[in-house]
Amino acid sequence: MAELRFTKDHEWVRLEGDTATVGITDHAQNALGDVVFVDLPEAGRDVTEGEACAVVESVKAASDVYAPLAGRIAESNAALGENPALINSDPTGEGWFFKLTAVDAAAVAALMDEAAYAAFVDGLA
Amino acid sequence: MAESELLETPLASLHRELGGRMVPFAGYAMPVQYPAGILTEHLHVRASAGLFDVSHMGQAELLGEGAAAALEKLTPADVQGLKPGRQRYGVLMTETGGILDDFMVANRGDRLFLVLNASRKHLDIPAIEAVLPSGVTLRPLPDRALIALQGPQAVAALATLAPGIATMKFMDFAEHSIAGVNCLVSRSGYTGEDGVEISVPAEQADMLAKALLALPGVQPAGLGARDSLRLEAGLCLYGNDLDETTSPVEANLVWTMGKRRRMAWDFQGAERCRAELDNGPSRLRIGIQPEGRQPARGHTPVQAGGQVVGEITSGGFGPSANAPVAMGYVARGAAADGTALELMVRGKALPGRVAALPFIPHRYAR
Known part of the structure; x- marks a missing residue:
């Protein structure tokens, strides 16, 4: 499986071919707490880098999720509608949010790798 | 407000020991949740018992002949009719008919005992003092902590340490010795569940909280669960559901x-x-x-x-x-x-x- 890349907004990206799967990091789900609802983008929507395109709601608060890259929404994770707690239990696996196509591989490579993201999170404490 | 300027309650070190996630609330560093998380803490309170630190709330006593009549200038609650050993919920009013704060008042026989919101106590205290006749004095009690033990198992668990609490009814108020600590106990809370709120000298709060957490079925619960519990119970939060523009009639109070x-x-x-x-x-x-x-x-x-x-x-x-x-x-x-x-x-x-x-x-x- 392709390695994960990370944004400063605590999203992760996994690029396979020209499709990028996007979710929120373990750090992000832990900070949010128990997720009770997620509002996901429609397939076919074109998004720009940094555009708010999903909302994750915990018991405590609502938070925007941003497109880490420009691209087109290919699919959202329908399983989260039934079971948003997957975001807490498996944030980088079954808890994925959406898939983007037509992404620029160079833009993915420019995101933080795991070590850089870990250092970034440590710096926030 | 910078973290360093935040006040701490007498249970601050216990919160850290328990892994509480501290957030600023009304000028205090308070635990929004513990490692179990808000959802689990909430459900645990409804099923068993949860311990909340609410020491940020203002405690005060009103002493002297005519204290109840004096307080009635500020509140539409029937304070003079409150019997000794009983507590009542009410609102303090602004001059223009808005709500200055919501509060609890208990009749201790020789004095009234008040619990005020943390975010409003700095306004309530001068407002109360302004209506007091000579001979009635308001004494803030900043040296006391307040611990809420809430949930269907709370009183049964607590009664193993202080059997007399089991016979208290909702909104009764009495002195009890719990684990050797002299406490002021009211059978009340902010969750919709049975339970008690316990006022205790600050220096004994940590010991008491640990004794309560050692009781079967008791888990710590933070401000996050407190908020979701009170919302399900339809109880108002000052600053959200009540403020100086809302009247008690509008607020359905x-x-x-x-x-x-x-x-x-x-x-x-x-x-x-x-x-x-x-x-x-x-x-x-x-x-x-x-x-x-x-x-x-x-x-x-x-x-x-x-x-x-x-x-x-x-x-x-x-x-x-x-x-x-x-x-x-x-x-x-x-x-x-x-x-x-x-x-x-x-x-x-x-x-x-x-x-x-x-x-x-x-x-x-x-």
Whole structure:
């Protein structure tokens, strides 16, 4: 499986071919707490880098999720509608949010790798 | 406010030991949750018992001949009719008929004992002092902690340390020795469940809290669970659901106004309350049940038939309701139970209805 890349907004990206799967990091789900609802983008929507395109709601608060890259929404994770707690239990696996196509591989490579993201999170404490 | 300027409660080191996630609240560093998380803590309180540190709240006593009559200048509650050993919920009024704060008052026989909101105590204290005649004095009690033990198992667990507490009824108030510590105990709380609130000298709070946490079925619970529990119970949070612009009539708190007080109208701000009771208030606090799973939070505009009729003041996900729950104010014409509403969440109309409060029935020991 392709390695994960990370944004400063605590999203992760996994690029396979020209499709990028996007979710929120373990750090992000832990900070949010128990997720009770997620509002996901429609397939076919074109998004720009940094555009708010999903909302994750915990018991405590609502938070925007941003497109880490420009691209087109290919699919959202329908399983989260039934079971948003997957975001807490498996944030980088079954808890994925959406898939983007037509992404620029160079833009993915420019995101933080795991070590850089870990250092970034440590710096926030 | 910078973290370094935040005040701490006497249980600050216990919160750290328990892994509490500390957040600023009303000028204090308070645990919003422990490692179990808000959902688990909430459900544990409804099923068993949770321990909350509410030491940030203001405690004070009012001493002297005529203390109850003096306090009645500021509140429509019947304080003079409150029997020794009993506690009552009420509101303090502004001059123009808004709510300065909501509070608890207990009659200790020789004095009144008050519990005020952390965010409002700095305003309440001068407001009370301003109406006191000579011979009546208000004494803030900053050297006391306040611990709430809430849930259907709370009193049974506590009774193993202090058997007398088991015979207290909802809103009884008494002194009890718990694990060797002299405490002021009221059978009350902010969750809709049975339970107690315990006032204890600050230096003994840590020891008492540890003794309570060692009881079977007791787990720590943070401010996050406190908020979702009180919202399901339909209880107001000052600053969200009550403020200086809302009157007790609008807030659906007429029940806190004594019958004698509603004849005499002899409290600050009475004119507005009287007019609203005679003519109907322009808006009313109501429960709101959003359809589906999506929460509608505070400040969400509320429409009926395409017209803005009000705003949500508290909203979130109710773990025991297993659904989103909210409360807010709407125009009187849209306040009837079952009225269809549109909740404007991020620009989209989320359907909802006016719902009876509470969302989860109270289980007080009446």
